Amino acid sequence: MYFWRILLGFQLMGTTAHAVIALNIIGGSTANWTAIDYPAARSDYLDDQQTGHIPSDLVGDIDGNQVAFYKTYDDGGGTATLNDDWIGFRARLAAPDGQSGTPTWDSNLLVGIDVGSDRDMDIFLVTTQKSGGYIRYYSVDNPNVVGQNISPATTSVSVLNPTGSAADVADGGGFTWERSPSSSYFDYSAVDSITDHYIADGGVNATDNLDGLSRSNKDDTDFFLSFQVDMLTLIEAVRLSTGDILDGSTSLSFVLGTSIQDNAFNQDMNGQNGNSDPNDPYSGDPYSQNLKDFTWDELGAATESFTASGVEPVPEPAHYGIALGLCALAYLAKRSRDVE
Helix, strand or coil: CCHHHCCCCCCCCCECCCCCCCCCCCCCCHHHCEECCCCCCCCCCCCCCCCCCHHHCECCCCCCCCCCEEEEEECCCCCCCCCCCEEEEEEEECCCCCCCCCCCCCCEEEEEEEECCCCCCCEEEEEECHHHCEEEEEEECCCCCCCCCCCHHHCCEEECCCCCCHHHHHCCCCCECEECCCCCCEEEEECCCCCCHHHHCCCCCCCCCCCCCCCCCCCCCCEEEEEEEEHHHHHHHHHHHHCCCCCCCCCEEEEEEEECECCECCCEECCCCCCCCCCCCCCCCCCCCCCCCCCHHHHCCCCCCECCCCCCCCCCHHHHHHHHHHHHHHHHHHHHHHHC
């Protein structure tokens, strides 16, 4: 099944112990997080989810002060290796999920990672609290094939569960292919002055309710969903999925989405305007027949590029070329003057 109708399996994955020490890096204020930028003016549009489920609506403001998508990183105490590091992701959602008085994330949050920023997805992370919940890895089904994994229609995935397989044994094991959404790895908290530094700082138009909805007998406070994975397993997951090598200097871009159902990614695609706009040919339901063939870039769903630990976007290769070209011209001009 393709990404716009992905089947998310229920297979339980085994875990094996390894030497990575669990460091909780996902709580606290956005002051400790890096806002993930999008090429467009805003990280997401308000009230543009596709199934009427408000808690799954990703929300971000137009000014980049209260965005929809963040990442954070811990380098494992400053050691040279990435194998004891952790990376975390945070998404801002329009309202708390769950049927009881205690907010529970009953939908699915999906983070796609493009390793090398070559505009096709290499691995997906999926998390939910429903039915006990999980944080899982999903590999792409058609890696390294031209024209695949560049859009919702060309991307299909499967649960990555190599534990006990020849690949895992050959690598000596030691990877954690599934985690429970416990407080050590997962956080689901209201947006307030503690979790959002822009509110704490008294920023202009700061709010805990970006879409401004006020539903009868409903809590419309925005919520942050945050989770983390260890780099040891993520590096191996990428290698098994596509063969790509992820290290500290690798450029990464992301796609972020939500799904109300366990077997379909059909809710909200971050960065893309899910509301129909006659002036925007890429607006509307991104999973419709009209839009699903457009690339992640065309839809506005692909983020700027970062390294895993980077706090600023990585310049595009073309920018490097321009900079090097200008440096070369300056050098030649100086040399010409010196010769005269």
